[in-house]
Amino acid sequence: MKKISLKVAAILLSGSFLCSSCIGSFSLFNGYEKWQCNMTSNKFVNGIVGLILQPIVAPICCFVDAVVLNTIEFWTGSNPMAVNTIQQVKGQDGRFYAVKTLKNGYEIKAPTGEVTYFIHNDKDDSWSMQQNGITKELFRFNADGTIEAVLQNGEKITVTNDEAGLQKVQEAVYTDNFFALR
Template sequence: MRRFTTKTAVCLLAGTMLWSSCIGSFGLFNKLLDWNKGISNKFVNELVFIIISPAYAVCGVADLFVLNTVEFWSGSNPIAKVGTTENVWGKDGKMYAVKTLKDGYEVTKPTGDKVMFVYDKKSNTWSMDENGKHQELFRFNEDGTVEAYLPDGNSMNVSLNEEGMYSLRMAVNDGTYFALR
């Protein structure tokens, strides 16, 4: 009887892995990794890694079997970085504070002004709120394309590939596209 139960459990566990098609973000494992990388001395970092290496296995298994499956079926990561703020260098050479929210991001400019990028799950859209002004940015369509809202008030359906992004850049920049390196 015990042998049958073990085989059944192994088959069910393998089935959940094979049929869920869940890659996931491995949030718990990555949080542990980020914490360990945050130790400034590389020798202390290695020592801590060796000592807590079983924790990596536990976090990896927890992500693999539980958290990533929850993320796949619910659409949200239970270990998401909600509430955390990261400082990000902009292309203009200035520092921006990006706070992760449950439904988007709050970006604080170097001037102190705030811009909200909000995802509406019901309408499947991303929008921007700045200085009391609400502007929809784009909507995900059922067919895998994106309806992008242009600055002139028009909208444009594009595919999520290089060709679609190129045509969107051309439409937003009035046919002028500069490549930077």
């Protein structure tokens, strides 16, 4: 009886780890699913191959995602499978931009071919924008939990890391732009 209780406890404990509330992006499984749906131009061939591969590959991808990759993503904040993925994002101007995930930030390619990089510097916990060979710091996270934002005129403003801080930066940017338009 003790052996059965120990086995049941071990199964329940492992199940609680797999069903915890820290759900990751499941990028390996989603990458497999995307590949399987687009491997050929014929959806019927994709379906047949999917029926053959699905029972083998899908559980392996799901297990590796749930146990290994999502755990890494939870503790480090980045998924190792997410590097070099490209997404098409619709901008406010209605055009689509290619956003590539890098190890330390993002590469954004405009429809005109212009490339902009947003780079995170781990050393000083800051984000910078690099465009046409010119690098400009945008903001940095301070040790006390505040954020130091750099305005367009080069002035720095320190705000709290909440909605009130965001409002303060927006007011400073809009005020700066308003006077620049006059």
